Amino acid sequence: MKRSLVIGVIGLLVVSIGLVCWAGGSLRSTFAWPTYADPAVGSDYSSSSTLVNLYDSLVYPTLEGSVKPDVAESWDASPDGLTWTFYLRSGVKFHDGTELTAEDVAFSMDRLTTIGEGYGYLFIGRVASTEAVDKYTVRFHMAETFGPFLTNLVRLYILNKDLVMANLEDGPYDDFGDYGKKYLLTHDAGSGAYTIKEFPLEEYVLMEKYPDYWGEIDPDAPDEVKFIATTEAMTVRTLMANKELEISDQWQTAEGFATLDRMEGVDIARFYMGGVFFYMIHTKRVPTDCIHFRKAMAWAVDYETAAALDESHPAHGPVSVDFPGWNPDVFTYHQDLDKACQELALSKYATSDVLDCIEVCCGDDGCTTAQERICYRECWDKIGLEVDVHWCAEVPTEEKVALLFQANMAEIGIKVNVIRTPWMTMIDEMADMEASPNIETIYVAPHYPEAGSMLESRYHSDSAATWEQNEWLLDWIFDAAIKDAIATVDIETRFAKYRDLQDYIVALCPSIYLNDQLERHAYQSYIDWPAAKGNVIKVMGYNMDARFIKVLPH
Amino acid sequence: MRLGVFLLKRLLHSIFVLLGLSILIFIIARVMPGDPARLALGPRAPEWAVQRVRESMYLDKPLYAQYYYWLKDALHGDFGESLVTRRDVATDIKEFLPATMELVLFSGVIMAVFGILLGAISARYSNTWIDNVVRIGSYAGVVTPSFVFAVLFLLIFGYVLHILPSIGRISSGVARPPVITGLITIDGLFTGHFAAVLDALKHLIMPGVALALGGMSQEARITRSSMSDNLRKDYIAAERAQGIPERVINLKYLLKPSLIPTVSILGLDFAALLANAFLVELIFNWPGMSRYGINGMLRKDLNAIIAVIMVMGLVFIVVNILVDLIVAFLDPRIRLGAERSK
Structure with a gap:
C-alpha cells in the first residue's frame, strides 16, 4: 500500500513535470x-x-469568405458606397500598453497608401481620405465605389501611431521621414x-x-x-x-x-487557397492568335493526368473551385481529341492543302487508326506551326506538365517546344508583347478572397506587361465590365457579375486552366x-x- | 623596408583589381534580366512607388552614371540599400560577414591543421595501409562537394543520432554574448559567456567540418606529395648521415620546406571556402554572407550583389598577400631571389 502510494506520487510528479515542461x-x-x-x-x-x-485589423475573414467584426465592432456605409464609417471597440491595447484609437487606424491607412508597397495597392486610388471622427470612430472617404473594400480591410493592419512616430528616421516621406520603416524591420507596433x-x-x-x-x-x-x-x-x-x-x-x-x-x-495537410495553374496563351502571336487554334489545344489536354502530377483536381475556369464568386456552371474543357481536331480544322491556319491532305489520310470518318493519325500529323507538319511553351525553371513540377502538354498536342499535329525559363527571364519577356512566347505556365493566386481579384489581375489590360498576364487580351469590353463588377457594393449583384465574366472569358479561351493549386504542409x-x-x-x-x-x- | 615596399606594391595592385572587379560585377548585375525595383515591390505595386525605388537607385540613369553614383557613395562607405532586407547593405554585411567568417575560420583551421597532419602522417608511413587509407580518403574528400557532406552530417548527427543542433548559429534559449567581433565564439570567450561559446561550437561542428573536408583533403594530398619528394632529396640523406635525430629531420628539415606548396594552395582554398559556404549555409540555415549574396543574385538585389562580391574580392586579396608573406618566411630562396633581382 505504502509502496503503491510512493509510486503514485512519483508518477504524478513525472506527469506534472512533463506538463510544466510542455506548458x-x-x-x-x-x-x-x-x-x-x-x-x-x-x-x-x-x-x-x-x-x-502581430497586428489586429478592423475586420477578420471568415471560413465562408466574408468578414466579421474584429477591432471594429460595427460599421456602416453611405448609400452611394463612397463613405464607410467604423466604430471601434474600446480597451484594445497595443503591445506597449497604450490604447488603440481611431487616430491609429487613420494613420495606418495613410501610411500604407503613401508608401505604396505591400498591400497598399488594394487601397491606392480607391481610398481618397481618412478621418478620425472621434476616439472610437474612423471614416474612410472613397475616391470610387469599391465593392470588396470591406473584404480588403483584413489587410489593413493597425499600427501604434505614437510608437512609429517616436522612431522616425531620415527618409523620403517629408515630415514622416522614413515613416518608421527601419524601426519596423525588426520591431512591431501592433496589438x-x-x-x-x-x-x-x-x-x-x-x-x-x-x-x-x-x-x-x-x-x-x-x-x-x-x-x-x-x-x-x-x-x-x-x-x-x-x-x-x-x-x-x-x-x-x-x-x-x-x-x-x-x-x-507527421501528417500532410492539403487545402486549396484559390490559386490556379494557368497556361497563359498569347492571343496576339502566331499561331495562338486564332481562337480555334486555342480551343483545339484546350480540347487536347489531358487534364486528369496533369492535375494528378500536382496531386490536385482539374480547374474549372479561371477561378478556383468554391472560391467566393466562382461560377459552378462555367464551361469546362476535358480531353476530346476529335473536338480538338475539329477546332483545328476551323482555324485560319488550316489551309486547303492541309485539309485536303487530312481528307486523303483519314477520309470522312476521321482519323481512327494509329497510321491515320501519323498521316494526319504529317499533314500539319508541312506548314510547320510551332508553339513555344516556357515553364518556370524554379518549379520542377511544371516540366512534367509541359512534357505531357507536348505529347497531348502532338496527338493533334501541333508541335510544341518546351523551354525551361528562369523566373526573372519570364518576367522580362512578359513585359513586352513582342517578346512574350505563345504560352507561359504560371501559378497565380488571388490578391483578396473574391473572384473579381483573379479576373482583374489576370485579364484586365492594366495587367498586360506584368507576369500576371501573358494573354495580352486587351479587351476593353472586359475591362469595363470587371471595373463595373468590382465597383458594385451589393455582394450578390457583384458575384453575379463575376459569374458572367467567367463565362465571357472562357468563351474567348485565352488560357488553359490546368488545375487548382493545392497547398500542402507537413505537420506534427x-x-x-x-x-x-x-x-x-x-x-x-x-x-x-x-x-x-x-x-x-x- | 623590403617588406614595406612589397606590401605597398601589392596594395596598389589590389586597388586596381578591386576597381576592375567592381566595374565587371556592376555591369553583369545590371544586364541580368528583370527590373529589380518591380521585383522587390511586386506586380501590383503602383508605378510611382516602383519609380521612386528606381530613382533612389539611379536605375533611371545611364549605366556609366549609375556606376559613378555607386562608386561615389561606396567610397564614403555607403553601398546603398538592399532591396531584400530593406536596410543599408553595409549593415547587412556587418551582420552577416562575421557569421561567415566564423564558419570559414573554423573550417580553415580544420583544413590547415588536419590537412597538414594527415599529409605528414601519410608521407611518414608512405606505402603502408595508413598511407593508403589517407590517400583514398583524400581522393573522396576532394571529389565530393561540401553540400554532400553537409547533407550527410545532417542525416547522421542531426537526424539519426540527434547529437548536434541542425540549424542556426546559437540556440534560441542561450543568451548571445555582447557583440565585439561578431564571432560568437570569440565574443563569448572575451566576455566570459562560456555557455554561448559551447553552444556556438556545437552549431559550428557540422557546417564547419562539411565545408573543410574538401580543402583538407587537398592539403593532405599536396603535403604528402611534397614531403615524399623532399624525402628523396640528398640533403635529407646527408642529415641522416650526420646522425640528426629523425624527429628533428622530419619537423625542421622536411616539413617546413614541404609546406610551401601547401600554404600556397591553402590561401586559395581558404578564399574558396567563402564561395563554397553558400550551400552549407543554406542547409544549416546559417545567417552568413554567402547565403545573403546568392539570395541577392536570385532576387536581383543589385547593391547586395556588388557589395558581397567586393568584400569577397577584398578577403581574397588579403589572404593572398598573407600567403605570399608566409611563403617568403618559409622559403629563404624567395626572399633572397627578391633581393638579387634588385
Missing part, C-alpha cells in the same frame, strides 16, 4: 524568405503570416496576440504571446511562434523528425511530402490545426494565426 509550447514553421513585419511592406506568404500574428521577441533578419522571427491580448485566444495556443527562414528539403526533414518543427512550408516537392508523410507522427500530429481539418480561411496568412492552433501535450 508554453512553441509553434515552429518554415517559410520561404524574406519576411517583413512592416504592414506597409510585406505581402508575401511569410510576411502575411507574421502580420496576422496582435503575439509580439516580436527576436528577429535576426534572414534567419527567423520569434514571437511571444502578448499577455494582455483583448481577443479570443485558445488556451492551448503556443506561447512562442517561430518562423524559420528555410525551405531546404533535408533541413526540413531533420527538423520534422526531431520534433523541432511543427508545420513545414508548402514548397517541398511531392517526393519530399511523401517522405515526410512516412515519418511517425500533436498540433491541432484548423486548416488541416478543412477549416480553411482563403486569405493568405490567416491559417497561420497561432491563437487558433493548439499545441497539445506530446
